[in-house]
Amino acid sequence: MSEKEELIKDIKELISVDGKETIDINPNYLEYFQVEELISIKEKLLSRKSKIKETTLLFLDEIYEKTKEE
Numbered sequence: 001m002s003e004k005e006e007l008i009k010d011i012k013e014l015i016s017v018d019g020k021e022t023i024d025i026n027p028n029y030l031e032y033f034q035v036e037e038l039i040s041i042k043e044k045l046l047s048r049k050s051k052i053k054e055t056t057l058l059f060l061d062e063i064y065e066k067t068k069e070e
Helices: 004-014 027-031 036-069
Strands: none
Touching: 004 036
16 A cells, blocks of 8 residues: 555544544545645644544543532
């Protein structure tokens, strides 16, 4: 598998909710991007996913603390 194909596969996994859901991206659209651009897209998706995870954990901690008080 080429580097570009591997990056596209990783991007599809990052876009999916659970990492297993099949995501279809128009292959013609993906061919437009260079490897460097795909790397940038992957890094942005990783960053966003990390921020979402942090926010979710903070939210769950807040809910847990509120339920402890009651």
